Amino acid sequence: MVDTQETTTRPSASAITEHITEKGYQSPHLATSAQVQHNLEHQHLWTSIMGDIIPGQAVDSNTLNKDPSQPPKEPIPLLSGYPPHRVYTHPDEQLYMLENGIREDDLEPERMFVIPTTQGQPWTLRHMAAVFDRLPEFKQKVEEHDRFVDPTSMQPEAEDLDPQKAGKLAQYYDKKEKSRLTKEWGSQRVLLAMVDKGMGGDGTVAYYVVHEGEVKPRQN
Amino acid sequence: MDFQPDLPIPISYVSGRYLLFSIDAVTYLRREHHICGVLIGTLPQIPQQNVFLGLPLELMPEEARLLVDKGVACIVDEAKAHEGMNTLLEEDRRRYLRDLESQGLHVSRIQSDRKERNREQTLKKLEEKKAKAKAKASAAAATAQASTVPEEGSSTPLPKNAAIVDLFNAEGRSSSPSTGSMSTPPQAATAITPATSYPPLSTPPPSTHLSAPAVPSSYPLFAHLHSKGYFLSPGLRFGCQYMAYPGDPLRFHSHFLVVSYDWDQRIDIMDLVVGGRLGTGVKKGFLIGGAQKRIDEVDSEADRVDTVRAFSLEWAGM
Numbered sequence: 001m002v003d004t005q006e007t008t009t010r011p012s013a014s015a016i017t018e019h020i021t022e023k024g025y026q027s028p029h030l031a032t033s034a035q036v037q038h039n040l041e042h043q044h045l046w047t048s049i050m051g052d053i054i055p056g057q058a059v060d061s062n063t064l065n066k067d068p069s070q071p072p073k074e075p076i077p078l079l080s081g082y083p084p085h086r087v088y089t090h091p092d093e094q095l096y097m098l099e100n101g102i103r104e105d106d107l108e109p110e111r112m113f114v115i116p117t118t119q120g121q122p123w124t125l126r127h128m129a130a131v132f133d134r135l136p137e138f139k140q141k142v143e144e145h146d147r148f149v150d151p152t153s154m155q156p157e158a159e160d161l162d163p164q165k166a167g168k169l170a171q172y173y174d175k176k177e178k179s180r181l182t183k184e185w186g187s188q189r190v191l192l193a194m195v196d197k198g199m200g201g202d203g204t205v206a207y208y209v210v211h212e213g214e215v216k217p218r219q220n
Numbered sequence: 221m222d223f224q225p226d227l228p229i230p231i232s233y234v235s236g237r238y239l240l241f242s243i244d245a246v247t248y249l250r251r252e253h254h255i256c257g258v259l260i261g262t263l264p265q266i267p268q269q270n271v272f273l274g275l276p277l278e279l280m281p282e283e284a285r286l287l288v289d290k291g292v293a294c295i296v297d298e299a300k301a302h303e304g305m306n307t308l309l310e311e312d313r314r315r316y317l318r319d320l321e322s323q324g325l326h327v328s329r330i331q332s333d334r335k336e337r338n339r340e341q342t343l344k345k346l347e348e349k350k351a352k353a354k355a356k357a358s359a360a361a362a363t364a365q366a367s368t369v370p371e372e373g374s375s376t377p378l379p380k381n382a383a384i385v386d387l388f389n390a391e392g393r394s395s396s397p398s399t400g401s402m403s404t405p406p407q408a409a410t411a412i413t414p415a416t417s418y419p420p421l422s423t424p425p426p427s428t429h430l431s432a433p434a435v436p437s438s439y440p441l442f443a444h445l446h447s448k449g450y451f452l453s454p455g456l457r458f459g460c461q462y463m464a465y466p467g468d469p470l471r472f473h474s475h476f477l478v479v480s481y482d483w484d485q486r487i488d489i490m491d492l493v494v495g496g497r498l499g500t501g502v503k504k505g506f507l508i509g510g511a512q513k514r515i516d517e518v519d520s521e522a523d524r525v526d527t528v529r530a531f532s533l534e535w536a537g538m
Contacts, residue, residue, distance in 0.1 A: 044538055068512030068513060068527065083538075087536055087537075087538060088534075117489050119488075119490055120489070121489060122486055123486065123488075123492075124483065124484050124485060124486060124487055125481050125483050125487070125508070125509065125510050125529065126483055126484055128529075129512075129529050132531075191536055192492065192533070194489050194492070194493060206493055207535075207536035207538050208492065208493070208496045208533050208534065208536055209533065209536045210531050210532070210533050211505075211531065211532045211533075211534075212529075212531060213529075213530055213531070213532070214448060214450075214464075214475075214476065214507060214530055214532055215505065216475050216505065217475055217499070217505040217532075217534060219503045
């Protein structure tokens with residue numbers, strides 16, 4: 001009886017717990033970030049995931065409440081990566097693609113940004129605005145990184161493409177570039193990832209697309 | 221059709237509500253200023269009949285404020301404005317009643333004209349039908365002499381049908397032979413119940429206008445979306461603050477469920493899931509937003525509207 005009790009061992013920690021303890025994250029934000037990263041990588045099969053942090057504002061700063069464009073006091077972690085399929089296509093963009101016979105597979109992959117959050121975490125419009133204000137900067141940073149890592153990845157494979165399709169695609173990229181300014185095909189967007197870490201947290205991560213400004217819904 | 225009311229349009233303030241009683245003002249505001257309000261008038265005897273409501277139109281304080289800030293409307297204390305009713309001169313009173321009667325006569329004349337026209341049309345149709353049937357019968361008789369008996373049978377139902385049509389028409393205007401055919405004798409004037417009391421009373425002077433309505437903290441977001449061309453309506457039915465329609469709600473489905481937050485107001489992450497889920501479930505986006513500045517940091521609400529930032533959420537489907 002005593003012998004059997006001695007042989008029982010604690011169950012080993014889950015992969016995600018091991019992953020988090022292994023990395024030894026100090027800040028709870030980063031632990032959340034690690035969990036979301038794990039989920040993106042292993043459940044949604046994202047690739048080349050990168051993490052970054054939007055720095056917070058010093059706590060004793062008096063300017064915080066005065067200046068609405070200042071970031072919040074907490075740092076906000078930011079992830080980015082390549083999803084296996086497009087996560088979001090603006091309805092007008094989709095229409096354009098349909099009209100021109102462009103399939104999603106023809107397009108080069110796009111880096112998507114993710115904000116990991118957890119239930120109970122302080123979150124305000126200021127947080128949201130800070131993310132979108134800093135997004136172009138981070139976008140540029142990761143694009144440079146991507147070019148450095150794999151210079152050919154940004155160019156579409158031109159060899160096995162018939163000229164007609166290549167022309168259509170070139171037109172599409174032109175239009176896309178223009179729509180970035182006119183916001184015809186939506187504005188900047190990020191994914192908001194929400195983790196439930198409280199009682200009953202089952203490791204589910206819920207993802208929502210957040211657009212800056214008023215962007216019409218996909219199905220209406 | 222394109223009626224232009226005298227600006228500013230008086231909005232009646234009755235026990236905390238902002239109401240419009242003039243149908244011309246209601247259509248004008250909807251057409252030109254994208255303000256829909258909510259029709260709340262029902263039949264006093266049958267209040268449960270609330271599928272199609274009528275005047276008055278109730279405006280949200282936000283809507284009333286927006287119109288006042290634009291200079292399109294003004295707020296009038298309805299009770300105070302009607303104090304003049306007691307001191308109405310006998311002369312004015314009689315003139316007003318005469319005016320109502322002439323309006324009533326005008327309406328009944330229009331109605332009888334319409335009846336007359338309908339009658340003529342149906343009579344003409346009948347005549348045509350009869351002529352056609354006769355032509356058909358004679359043609360049939362001329363071509364096929366052998367089969368006259370079945371032809372006779374088939375031609376009789378036509379006049380019968382016509383008779384039925386006539387019966388229904390006659391039923392619709394049982395009194396028409398007396399009023400319709402003899403339009404010269406004076407008819408009874410239709411009783412008119414005016415929705416507004418501005419003909420007998422003069423429009424209240426600007427000094428009596430109430431101050432702009434107090435609005436909830438969500439007003440900047442409301443005004444921001446309105447300035448972008450959205451039609452906004454109260455969102456209680458959909459579990460949000462406002463519904464935002466990209467055009468007239470009679471023609472479009474709404475795009476957003478709108479909830480306003482203050483700039484540093486804490487947002488529960490769960491509320492974002494709830495709103496996003498609800499919005500996606502009804503094919504809409506969930507829009508949150510608010511003004512960056514508080515009201516004590518700026519001179520007026522209008523200054524806050526320019527600092528509004530909004531974010532729309534949709535379920536990512538993953």
